[in-house]
Amino acid sequence: MSAGGFKAKHLAIVGLGLMGGSMALALRPYVDTITAVELDPGARDFALANKLVDCATDDLKAGVSDADVVILAAPVRAIISMIRNRIGAYLRSNTLLIDIGSTKEDIIDAMGVLPIGIQAIGGHPMTGKEQSGIEASDATLYRGRPFVLVATRRTTPATRLRALALVEALGAVPIEMDAHRHDRVVAAISHLPYLLSAALVATVAQEGDADDAVWKLAAGGFRDTSRLAAQDVQMMGDILSTNTQAVATLLAYFRMQLAILEAMLISRDEQKLAERLTPIREARLGWQQRQENNPK
Amino acid sequence: MSAGGFKAKHLAIVGLGLMGGSMALALRPYVDTITAVELDPGARDFALANKLVDCATDDLKAGVSDADVVILAAPVRAIISMIRNRIGAYLRSNTLLIDIGSTKEDIIDAMGVLPIGIQAIGGHPMTGKEQSGIEASDATLYRGRPFVLVATRRTTPATRLRALALVEALGAVPIEMDAHRHDRVVAAISHLPYLLSAALVATVAQEGDADDAVWKLAAGGFRDTSRLAAQDVQMMGDILSTNTQAVATLLAYFRMQLAILEAMLISRDEQKLAERLTPIREARLGWQQRQENNPK
Numbered sequence: 203m204s205a206g207g208f209k210a211k212h213l214a215i216v217g218l219g220l221m222g223g224s225m226a227l228a229l230r231p232y233v234d235t236i237t238a239v240e241l242d243p244g245a246r247d248f249a250l251a252n253k254l255v256d257c258a259t260d261d262l263k264a265g266v267s268d269a270d271v272v273i274l275a276a277p278v279r280a281i282i283s284m285i286r287n288r289i290g291a292y293l294r295s296n297t298l299l300i301d302i303g304s305t306k307e308d309i310i311d312a313m314g315v316l317p318i319g320i321q322a323i324g325g326h327p328m329t330g331k332e333q334s335g336i337e338a339s340d341a342t343l344y345r346g347r348p349f350v351l352v353a354t355r356r357t358t359p360a361t362r363l364r365a366l367a368l369v370e371a372l373g374a375v376p377i378e379m380d381a382h383r384h385d386r387v388v389a390a391i392s393h394l395p396y397l398l399s400a401a402l403v404a405t406v407a408q409e410g411d412a413d414d415a416v417w418k419l420a421a422g423g424f425r426d427t428s429r430l431a432a433q434d435v436q437m438m439g440d441i442l443s444t445n446t447q448a449v450a451t452l453l454a455y456f457r458m459q460l461a462i463l464e465a466m467l468i469s470r471d472e473q474k475l476a477e478r479l480t481p482i483r484e485a486r487l488g489w490q491q492r493q494e495n496n497p498k
Numbered sequence: 499m500s501a502g503g504f505k506a507k508h509l510a511i512v513g514l515g516l517m518g519g520s521m522a523l524a525l526r527p528y529v530d531t532i533t534a535v536e537l538d539p540g541a542r543d544f545a546l547a548n549k550l551v552d553c554a555t556d557d558l559k560a561g562v563s564d565a566d567v568v569i570l571a572a573p574v575r576a577i578i579s580m581i582r583n584r585i586g587a588y589l590r591s592n593t594l595l596i597d598i599g600s601t602k603e604d605i606i607d608a609m610g611v612l613p614i615g616i617q618a619i620g621g622h623p624m625t626g627k628e629q630s631g632i633e634a635s636d637a638t639l640y641r642g643r644p645f646v647l648v649a650t651r652r653t654t655p656a657t658r659l660r661a662l663a664l665v666e667a668l669g670a671v672p673i674e675m676d677a678h679r680h681d682r683v684v685a686a687i688s689h690l691p692y693l694l695s696a697a698l699v700a701t702v703a704q705e706g707d708a709d710d711a712v713w714k715l716a717a718g719g720f721r722d723t724s725r726l727a728a729q730d731v732q733m734m735g736d737i738l739s740t741n742t743q744a745v746a747t748l749l750a751y752f753r754m755q756l757a758i759l760e761a762m763l764i765s766r767d768e769q770k771l772a773e774r775l776t777p778i779r780e781a782r783l784g785w786q787q788r789q790e791n792n793p794k
Binding site: 328329330347348350377379383386387388390391392394395396397398399400401402403404405406407408409410413415416417418419420421422423424425426427428429430431432433435436438439442443446449450452453455456457459460463464467468470472475476478479480481482483485486487489490492493 | 624625626643644646673675679682683684686687688690691692693694695696697698699700701702703704705706709711712713714715716717718719720721722723724725726727728729731732734735738739742745746748749751752753755756759760763764766768771772774775776777778779781782783785786788789
């Protein structure tokens with residue numbers, strides 16, 4: 203079943219950061235008018251001056267009431283708050299409402315009680331950049347990247363097809379799953395790595411305070427393992443606080459895995475340690491191989 | 499005090515991997531003859547065919563007995579075993595003996611009981627490459643990189659100056675410290691990150707066995723955090739088993755740091771979590787800044 207070509211008369215994008223700005227650039231060929239809703243006047247001015255969007259407002263109601271497609275490109279709890287407090291009443295019937303928040307369960311729950319007739323679906327494009335902000339917008343940001351779609355109680359077969367067409371227009375690869383599964387997956391591959399990275403930097407910083415040679419000698423291994431600790435604290439706080447259960451579950455499993463390695467190390471059971479580390483190494487190399495066979 | 503120019507009549511390199519082969523290439527302009535001691539005939543043939551060395555043998559005694567400088571470029575426990583079992587008796591008086599093992603305390607202890615007259619000093623060049631093996635040898639591998647020097651009971655002032663000259667000839671940056679401090683530093687910046695990376699991959703692999711979407715959606719954050727888990731298992735086993743105490747200490751501190759973040763997360767104390775993550779982020783960014791101001 204083909205998703206068909208994506209088209210919109212009036213696309214509203216709520217939130218003009220890297221993700222929202224890149225959506226505007228990527229979807230421009232498929233829509234007549236793009237309106238942005240954004241509180242920051244600097245981001246609005248940038249988007250207008252660079253013709254990313256046709257109109258920009260700080261008024262949610264004014265921005266979305268004429269739209270036939272609305273993309274919520276804001277932090278997770280801002281998305282939830284818009285859904286719970288106002289947006290359903292502002293939208294026309296049959297409007298496609300999609301969000302791109304990094305966790306899905308709370309958002310999907312909130313979408314489930316929107317007025318009937320709103321075509322609501324959750325989304326999570328698995329992409330990003332070192333830089334953030336609308337200035338870093340890039341029409342190719344979504345190309346070849348996985349784009350998770352999560353059905354809500356307001357997702358009709360037509361909603362799903364429109365969302366698939368939107369993902370296709372972005373050049374992204376749609377992957378459909380439920381919200382619980384999504385949140386567990388991203389806890390493993392993204393939120394757990396962030397917390398480990400932060401706790402590593404805290405440990406190394408404590409050593410570095412006592413001995414500057416720590417910072418002097420730190421090199422590539424530390425650089426890679428600690429990179430995620432430089433992520434935006436507010437953004438990560440928003441994401442972690444909406445995925446606490448899955449993250450805590452993964453942390454418990456991680457501690458178990460680390461404890462097994464530590465026990466083998468301390469007991470100097472080197473044969474067992476090697477037997478345990480070998481399939482771990484193979485799993486990492488296997489994933490890398492798979493990535494290389496499916497270049498983005 | 500200048501270290502003076504490095505010169506050797508007869509340099510012996512024990513171990514022809516990436517590190518040993520790169521030593522041969524980098525030191526070639528400063529020595530008359532290079533002999534390699536290596537058990538693997540393939541590595542010996544490669545080194546001779548590509549003129550990295552002038553002679554190659556599998557006999558330690560024959561390889562080192564005429565040398566005035568000997569570099570031990572083997573795994574840590576192979577280095578210790580050579581020092582304990584044979585090499586002192588094979589060496590001429592005043593030979594400079596330096597190793598490049600990744601942990602230092604056990605090696606320095608062993609060097610301390612070499613025959614008086616052997617100019618023994620420990621070394622650890624902080625460099626590497628994705629590829630390993632002599633085929634990846636690179637004359638610039640050590641250039642601009644820190645090279646830790648660790649004094650032994652057999653390190654005279656003359657030993658130290660010869661070692662500094664050798665480091666300078668490699669284009670590396672000498673950093674002198676004692677073995678205990680070195681091992682603690684590398685536990686923090688290298689061995690702890692490796693174990694975290696391995697335990698992360700074990701955790702993610704367990705999730706991935708249950709749900710293939712884990713592998714499908716894993717991207718840049720997982721890639722960087724897990725990269726060290728692909729390191730050679732035998733090499734890491736050798737390193738970890740000779741640095742157990744420092745690694746176990748750092749693991750205990752790490753668990754504490756992780757537990758604090760987890761408690762704040764689970765109790766949903768987001769303000770405190772942000773206050774804790776902010777200086778962590780700044781420490782990481784500060785280190786990065788420092789690295790960029792001191793390009794290699």
